[in-house]
Amino acid sequence: MVHIWNDPTEVPRDFGPTVVTIGNFDGVHRGHQHVLAQVTQTARRHNIPAVAVTFDPHPAQVHRPESAPELIMGLQDKLEALGSTGLDAVLVMKYTLDLAAMTPLEFVRDVLAEGLHAEHVVVGHDLRFGAGNGGDVGTMQELGEKLGFSVQVVNEFGAGGFPLHHDGDADRRCSSTWVREALSQGDVVTAAAVLGRPHRMRGEVVHGAARGRDLGFPTANLSHDSTGYVPADGIYAGWLIDESGTRWPAAISVGSNPTFDGVSRQVEAHVIDRPREAVEDFDLYGQTVAVEFTRRLRGMVAYQGPEALVEQMNLDVAQAHELLVRG
Template sequence: MALIWHGLDEVPRDFGPTALTIGNFDGVHRGHQQVLSELSRTARAAGSRAVAVTFDPHPAVVHHPDAAPHLIMDLEDRLAVLAGQGLDGILVLHYTLEFAQQTAQQFVENVFVRGLKASHVVVGHDVRFGRGNSGDLSTMQELGRRFGFEVVVVEEYTEHARGGAAVEDDDAEERRCSSTWVREALEAGDVRTAAEILGRPHTMHGEVVHGAARGRALGFPTANLAHDSAGHVPADGIYAGWLVDEAGTRWPAAISVGSNPTFAGVARQVEAHVIDRPDEAPEDFDLYGQKVAVEFVERLRGMVAYRGAEALVEQMKLDVDQARRILEGTARLA
């Protein structure tokens, strides 16, 4: 289990030597996973301990708060996924404008050399660090020679892309896996492409709260996520996916994202209707107040305003049937 430190002062003085990497790791996508896998191999071969260095908040939030991207996941989820990547430690550095004034050498000397006793630094070709992102790969290699650590460069991880999707097609254009590409896919409702880049379904986490109860009145009760739930909200529409409750049980679900146009809804809402829920024992299926995960597998359609409740109910039946077919055969992994 990876140790997690929120600041250099929490790192034990006798921890090290380390093989380390740095990054924002938003989404911990396949490109990140390739770097982390190489990091683990490098650490084992060198007899060092594998450490990922990341930042909170995201630097873009500090430097450009009005134009910062919507994050794919919050810090808690990011750390949980990183901890499952075979690391020995994760160092979270609090990012501020003052912190950002460190030169490339000051940053490396303070964090890598003194703080983590780096023997190896594993990075991609596009690594940038230090004040104004002035440090690049050649800077890192020069500092490695100066301070006695080896720089290991990882090749970019790519997916075939066509028409905004990730596909298995040798004729399709290759695109580097990135957090930006994941966000583009989610904002287009293309959760299948997002899952290809991430290596797992895109997931939101949040508390189930009471809603307007319209779904229950129509025969399709839903678990409504609180508006402060973690994770990038995909484009409005209806999705097939999974709801994972606090016990770890995975329930097939038809998921609605949007503002309920048939009923002139206002606030965007993420709500999941559990398919074939155990209505024979509703007292055992009370999700209110639970912290749940909602996983998006495939988009069924966009959000449409229907002429009254009857037409909406008929469409919801079709949506549930389609979601059930898509999810049949999908393993319910805990």
């Protein structure tokens, strides 16, 4: 069981000593995973808990909301991904201007040393923290000497298969920016390679225009406040995971339905290969589901009427079935 705390005051007094790392961890990609692996390995070696400190909302959403990047994942998925790395606990700090104003000393003393009883701190080589991002690796090492913890610096792309080699990007560092770039182009395969798993969105299934049902392709429409980066418009093969954890193969549409002059972007998943007896009873409305993107099948196209669209949708479903079910 992974403990989740929202403030240092929630950490039990007798919890610790600990091995701690700090980061936004948007995407919990392979670079993050490499650092987190060092955290858990160090913790097991010393037989003490491994803890990650992260922030919600993302600092960029507080400091520059007008230009903050779209997040790769929501908090729930981030916590699940962090928990899957072997951590014992995650401290989610509410990011505010008051927190941002803490000096490096105040943050490390109050959160790491006194809050989490850190004995070892593991950080990436490009660490920045404290007011104005004034703290770096050297600062952390100096504070460690004063406050009684050791500091381990990890090169996120120097070992364990890093950097990720892909299409000539032999020296490219795994990063959240790279994931967003790939998703913005609909390249969910590269995004999955950097993430170490398929990209996913999560949201409540809501009622839509019901055009898919009318055409014979009922869809689960995600609400507009769903979390996760929305990839480029197009049709994708992927999976819908319902609240019970059942994974359903799906053809996923991202876009504004140009055949019907749609204007707002919508993410909707048509579940394929449902048992015959489940077709009529298959109702996901009101459920919070996850949608995973495996491969982009094509871009979004405006067709000359419903007949041409239905013909293409049959081809899309057949291709998705071939990829997902037959492999």
